[in-house]
Amino acid sequence: MKKKIIILTAFVGMMLLSACSDFLDRKPLTVPGNETFLASREQVENYINGLYLALPAPTQYGMGVRGEEKNSDNILAEKYDRRLNGENNEFSGASEWSKGYQNLRNVNYFFHYYCVPEGVESDDIRSLRGEAYFLRAYWHFYLLTRFGDIPLMNDFWDNNATVAGLQIPSSKRADVARFILSDLKAAVGEVAEANAKLYSRDKYQGLRINKEAATILAMRVALYEGSWEKYHKGTQFVTEDNSEEFFKEVLAWGDEKLFPAKLTLNTMETDKDAVEKGDPFAHLFNKSDLSQVQEAVFWKKYSLSGGVFHNLSALLAAGTVDGQGPSGLSKSLVDNYLNEDGTFIDPTDEKYKNFNVMFEKRDLRLLETVMHTNCKYRSTVGAKGSKPMNVKAFDLDNDDNNKEISSPGLNGDGTSKNVTGFHIRLGIDTTFVDGNSETAIILFRYAEGLLCYAEAAAELDKWDDNVAGKTLKPLRERAGVKYVAPQSDPHFPFTGLTPVLQEIRRERRSELALQGFRLDDLMRWRQAGILKGVEGRGRGAYLGEDEVLYQSFSPDARKSLRLVLTDKKGWMDPLYQYLPNGYLFNENRDYLLPIPPDELQLNHELHQNPGWGDVSE
Structure with a gap:
């Protein structure tokens, strides 16, 4: 298998092309035997394996999805997201456009040259064809979330490689979403002529694209489009409101496919390695093998012995x-996480100035997501000098009492310097000592499907105890939080919501934090505006001299704390110098990326997204 992947990687590398405009300048395809290349099960599997390489995963030397959410209000970074601050220019969508269409071309190459004889199209091959339909849906959705109306690439465009042949108009975003859903229906076997039918997760223990993953992707797509059309209604970003149609699609996929699949959340009852109550959630992100974890519907395995690894553990x-x-x-x-009794906190309460109190009797997902006292960064056995975080007041009279103090890295340097006091715990492998890492990464998770279903039901005014009992309630119970009927929270960042929708949005943020969902949620809800203004740029922990975080540093170390930016009340305000007025997100433009100018010059059927002008005119 390793040899196959290496060969296929080289092959795919020869085929990669960027967007439409590159067709006129490219060299002819030089792959061997196009007409008969995809004629056997082995050839089909090898080709599809190569398409997996483009799916998101930690790069060998980067944070991957764990550090992605500086594009939202979950991470505050000195190198802030330019889009959030209105600093994008007309070329800012070029790489995303190219990436999306490049990957679509590679998938359509498969459909164009597929030539397995009808008599030997086994269930294995039909499932592989289902994977191709899934991937075509996936990359169309990637483009939809970034550009809105786009040309559908439902064929192999190489045959159109002339200026006249590439005059392809954009489809309305609703029609793009419908096309994506039709491809996913083909993937799971609902379209006879597609000759495709994905296996269920159990076949490969979640290591390959499967029926349940296609179901969750369909629910993700339908929810995104439904909420986009509802909340952007009346703006230049949408021309019609089909929200009810798409919300109903979410429920249909849930009722007909997700719930009948009998997946389970990872809980104390199902996780044989769980010891502490927070372990079932934590183990979704810090284990190397998720094959027996049904909640991990589709995941990527790493192997040090196989030479497939990342260094996320070292970074964390x-x-x-x-x-x-x-x-x-x-x-x-x-502040988003609830108390364990199901009540929300009052973030203005003076008691939360105490760093340790912020984590007392709270949602277990907070404790597993954010570093706090008694949490390990890595193994304390084999890693010299490593010790758990321990925030307590420095003893000026007895230095022996200070040996175990380990404060957040506020006075560090480089990327290890923390500007809010809150480090990532999610995904930390406490058995890690040094070197490379092989912790698994989940691409599709059962919990997301439950959240999609809950939100669509609430949007359709179909929320009841039955829906709560199979969505929010089990998620909160897994997190050690008592489920109580939703009530209005005056401190919730989004206004004008019913208590039910408010709590569903809270639950998404708690359950899906640092997993790459927050930006899309802010965009589809039309809520990027909450980032604007002085308060919108965000805050960190309290660093006043009267509380334990400041007091946990030695007198010498406190001198460097003078460089830490705080607001007038003592809360860390790390972006003050960079964003004195808060983010300058342009709500009349930045909800969509600009279509690259060279695409507009080549394809006169395209029109630039709102607020960016139109160089084709």
Whole structure:
């Protein structure tokens, strides 16, 4: 298998092309035997394996998805996201456009040259064809979330490689979403002529694209489009409201496919390695093998012996949040989590100035996501000088009492410097000592499907005890939080919501934090505006001299704390110098990326997204 992947990687590398405009300048395809290349099960599997390489996963030397959410209000980073601050230009969408269409071309190459004889199309091959339909849906959705209306690439465009042939108009975003859903229906076997039918997760223990993953992707797509059309209604970003149609699609996929699949959440009852109550959630992110964890519907396995690894464990063990510079998790994220009795906190309460009190009797997901006292960064046995975080007042009279103090890295340097006091715990492998890492990464998870279903039901006014009992209630119970009927929280960042929708949005943030969902949620809800203004740029922990975080540093170390930016009330305000007025997100433009100018010049059927002008005119 390793030899196959290496060969296929080289093959795919020869085929890769960027967007439409590159067709006129490219060299002819030089792959051997196009007409008969995809004629056997082995050839089909090898080709599909190569398409997996483009799916998101930690790069060998980067934070991957764990550090991605500086594009939202979950991570505050000195190298802040340019889009959030309105600093994008007309070329800012070029790489995303190219990436999306490049991967679509590779998938359509498969459909164009597929030539397995009808008589030998086994169930294995039909499932592999289902994977191709899934991937075509996946990359269309990637483009939809970034550009809205786009040309559908439902064929192999090489045959259109002339200026006239590439005059392809964009489809309305609703039609793009419908096309994506039709491809996913083909993937799971609902379209006879597609000759495709994905296996269920159990066949490969979640290591290959499967029926349940396609179901969750369909629910993700339908929820995204439904909420986009509802909340952007009346703006230049949407021309019609089909939200009810798409919300109903979410429920249909849930009722007909997700729940009948009999997946389970990872809980104390199902996780044989769980000891502490927070372990079932934590183990989704810090284990190398998730084959027996049904909640991990589709995941990527790493293997040091196989030469497939990343260095995320080393970065997390060093306290890194963003691999590009100083950063930290936001107080806003910490404030989102409930108390264990199901009540929400009052973030203005003076008691939360105490760093340790912030984590007392709270949602277990907070404790597993954010570093706090008694948490390990790595193994304390084999890693010299490593010790758990321990925030307590420095004893000026007896230095022996200070040996176990280990404060957040506020006075560090480089990427290990934390600017909020809140380090990432999610994904830390406490058995890690040094070297490379093989912790698994989940791409699709059962919990997301439950959250999609809950939100669509609430949007359709179909929320009841039955829906709560199979969505929010089990998620909160797994997190050690008592489920109580939703009530209005005056401190919740989004206004104008019913208590039910408010709590569903809270639950998404708690359950899916640092997993790459927050930006898309802010965009589809039309809520990026909460980042604007002085308060919108975010805060960190309290660093006043009267509380334990400041007091946990030695007198010498406190001198460097004078360089830490705080607001007038003593809360860390790390982006004050960079964003004195808060983010300058342009709500009339930045909800969508600009279509690259060279694409507009080549394809006169395209029109630029709102607020960016139109160089084709």
